[in-house]
Amino acid sequence: MAMSSGQEMSTLRELEQKARGSDIEINARVCLNMSHFKATMRELRKVDDNIILRMNSTNTASTKECLALFRVLQTAYARREHDISYCLGVLNQKLAESPKSFLLESQRDWIDNEKSVEDIVRKRSLDVFNSRCKYFDFPADFEDFIQRK
Secondary structure, three states: OOOOHHHHHHHHHHHHHHHHOOOOOOOHHHHHOHHHHHHHHHHHOHHHHOHHHHHHOOOOOOHHHHHHHHHHHHHHHHHHHHHHHHHHHHHHHHHHHOOOOHHHHHHHHHHHHHHHHHHHHHHHHHHHHHHHOOOOOOOHHHHHHHHOO
16 A cells, blocks of 8 residues: 555654654663663664665665765764764763773763764665666765765
């Protein structure tokens, strides 16, 4: 059964909200609680986890639809990159206050490793995106974003 364009747009809006993670708060408490941080990252990665399903309901011959979905992915990447950087800053600050804390060092290293996980997740979702939106050209600002590490 095909979706009407109103239903499809609602789904895209919901996806945009998930990508922004506006209902997910990141703060020092989350950064210092590894279980909470992991759950937050898992929730924020749902956009990428569902990329294949979303691509199946996207008119991939339409540059407009590919661009809309791409912008959702770009928003999700930026949010997660921000949260990882923020938490690294929190942990670095705590380590400056308690430089011999093995627990804080372990947490910082674990969060730092999330950057590598993020690269893998991003590559996987972009590979799926590229396989379906074959004629889509990435905007220059995104190429710059991808090159940052």
